Amino acid sequence: MITTSWYAIKGFLEAASLASVFFTLMPLIAPYWPVRKVPGPPTIPLLGHIHLLSRYGPDVFSVLAKQYGPVFSVPAPILGHPIHQRGLMFSNGTQWPTMRNTILSVYQPSHLSSLIPTMQSIIESATENLPTWSEDQNEEGEEDFIFSELTLKIASEVIGKASFGFDFGLIKKPSSEVSLNEEDTIAKDFVKQHIYSTTKLKMDLKGSFSVILGVICPILQQPFQRIWERIPGKIDWKVNRSNHNLSSKLDQIVEKRAKNKDRGTKDFLSLVLNARESDHERLHKFFTPDYVSALAYEQLLSGAATTSFTLSTILYLVADHPEVEKKLLKEIDGFGEHDLIPTAHDLQHKFPYLDQVLREAMRYYPTSPLIAREAVKDVEIGGYALPKGTWIWMAVGVLAQDPKNFPEPNKFRPERYDPTCEEEKQRHPYAFLPFGIGPRQCLGIKFTTQEMKLTLIHLYRRYKFQHSPKMERPLALDYGIIYNFKYGVKLRVIKRST
Numbered sequence: 001m002i003t004t005s006w007y008a009i010k011g012f013l014e015a016a017s018l019a020s021v022f023f024t025l026m027p028l029i030a031p032y033w034p035v036r037k038v039p040g041p042p043t044i045p046l047l048g049h050i051h052l053l054s055r056y057g058p059d060v061f062s063v064l065a066k067q068y069g070p071v072f073s074v075p076a077p078i079l080g081h082p083i084h085q086r087g088l089m090f091s092n093g094t095q096w097p098t099m100r101n102t103i104l105s106v107y108q109p110s111h112l113s114s115l116i117p118t119m120q121s122i123i124e125s126a127t128e129n130l131p132t133w134s135e136d137q138n139e140e141g142e143e144d145f146i147f148s149e150l151t152l153k154i155a156s157e158v159i160g161k162a163s164f165g166f167d168f169g170l171i172k173k174p175s176s177e178v179s180l181n182e183e184d185t186i187a188k189d190f191v192k193q194h195i196y197s198t199t200k201l202k203m204d205l206k207g208s209f210s211v212i213l214g215v216i217c218p219i220l221q222q223p224f225q226r227i228w229e230r231i232p233g234k235i236d237w238k239v240n241r242s243n244h245n246l247s248s249k250l251d252q253i254v255e256k257r258a259k260n261k262d263r264g265t266k267d268f269l270s271l272v273l274n275a276r277e278s279d280h281e282r283l284h285k286f287f288t289p290d291y292v293s294a295l296a297y298e299q300l301l302s303g304a305a306t307t308s309f310t311l312s313t314i315l316y317l318v319a320d321h322p323e324v325e326k327k328l329l330k331e332i333d334g335f336g337e338h339d340l341i342p343t344a345h346d347l348q349h350k351f352p353y354l355d356q357v358l359r360e361a362m363r364y365y366p367t368s369p370l371i372a373r374e375a376v377k378d379v380e381i382g383g384y385a386l387p388k389g390t391w392i393w394m395a396v397g398v399l400a401q402d403p404k405n406f407p408e409p410n411k412f413r414p415e416r417y418d419p420t421c422e423e424e425k426q427r428h429p430y431a432f433l434p435f436g437i438g439p440r441q442c443l444g445i446k447f448t449t450q451e452m453k454l455t456l457i458h459l460y461r462r463y464k465f466q467h468s469p470k471m472e473r474p475l476a477l478d479y480g481i482i483y484n485f486k487y488g489v490k491l492r493v494i495k496r497s498t
């Protein structure tokens with residue numbers, strides 16, 4: 001049976017691979033692409049449907065957000081590709097406001113603060129035995145550590161607990177603590193399949209003939225894909241099989257949880273299932289089992305790689321800026337004894353410099369360099385006439401490099417976010433958009449900020465970090481729907497004496 005979750009998963013993989021193929025092929029295709037003129041002064045050349053408004057500065061975004069926010073929806077088709085529209089990320093927007101309001105409770109401060117012990121225990125288990133390096137160690141015996149792999153495990157495990165209520169088993173525990181029931185085993189197989197789909201298979205997809213064809217001639221992609229899916233060994237066949245496995249595991253998880261009436265309210269999946277079983281008939285209609293699977297899976301898709309990427313870039317950047325490291329360690333040490341776990345209130349108010357470091361790292365390496373909207377009717381924005389169906393790609397990454405808003409944009413300087421400094425006061429309010437903007441802004445902002453701060457405080461209380469000699473410069477990135485590291489962030493871990 002074809003399920004919504006299947007579509008959401010497939011959609012994500014295809015969108016991600018299409019985006020990376022797009023970035024690779026665009027410079028080659030651009031000169032031959034028919035350029036369409038939009039009527040109305042001043043004219044913007046549209047490259048097919050692709051349109052980078054960022055060139056025109058943040059003012060366009062403010063118009064978008066203030067006047068037209070509600071008429072924009074996340075585009076279902078990326079590059080004209082018929083991705084299914086019901087998955088959350090790819091939702092066409094008609095049902096989404098109801099969904100968003102319902103699941104918003106999961107992201108409320110009271111629920112988030114109750115997640116601190118869970119997050120903290122995952123962070124502690126994951127980081128207790130890091131391979132450390134000391135100055136007197138010779139180069140032969142040096143330990144290099146691919147930090148981005150660790151942060152991905154932490155971020156996935158946190159989502160596993162917070163969203164699915166499972167221990168995904170990505171972080172090793174003493175064998176005496178491990179006892180697997182049937183649900184744990186399904187959860188482990190599920191996350192293994194997820195990692196395979198979003199890493200190895202996604203990379204393979206760049207070599208998929210149907211995906212490349214989809215970029216050049218979207219109309220031909222589906223028919224070709226259908227043929228390739230039937231030929232064992234072809235990439236489309238592998239993707240199809242992997243999607244099927246992933247989808248059936250996810251459906252099993254949801255089915256088992258739905259049967260469990262003592263599920264409680266601790267994780268996202270249980271909360272959504274409780275909402276479905278509540279008295280609201282409308283919610284019952286919306287939250288079909290397939291939709292619940294897609295929603296839960298999207299937590300993993302949108303929350304793990306993004307958080308992991310940002311955490312790793314912070315460690316990478318701070319390791320390269322001793323003056324930032326010194327200031328940060330002073331703030332963290334000044335908070336209190338090293339075993340004092342900060343509360344949600346502490347995290348929000350007592351680490352202002354850590355806040356600035358986080359923001360500057362997200363400006364320097366934004367996880368989502370592009371955010372898309374589709375005009376659902378003809379609109380005029382900032383004097384530009386955009387016909388219905390136009391895709392508007394907000395290039396957050398380009399904005400974040402604009403020297404008008406970020407003087408010396410190539411410098412990593414967290415102090416630029418100090419609320420008392422002129423640069424911060426004068427900056428355009430929409431110049432910094434790492435979490436998007438408007439009614440479809442990231443739902444996980446508070447969740448991820450809490451998780452990242454807890455992780456960084458725990459790490460910097462115990463360790464300092466240096467770039468490994470094997471760390472490439474500049475950092476090599478893979479371009480897709482979100483950025484990723486080409487070769488990982490390789491660091492040396494140095495135990496702190498205090």
Ligand code: HEM
Binds near residue numbers: 100444
């Ligand atoms: C550093 C970490 C993260 C970054 C940089 C990030 C960034 C983003 C961005 C740019 C968007 C699109 C917003 C727009 O179109 O205006 C988004 C959407 C979303 N994010 Fe995040 N995100 C992060 C972590 C998380 C986490 C941890 C979760 C969940 C636990 C999450 C859940 C979501 C959801 C559900 C959406 C879709 C919202 C909608 O369509 O209405 N994100 N995120």
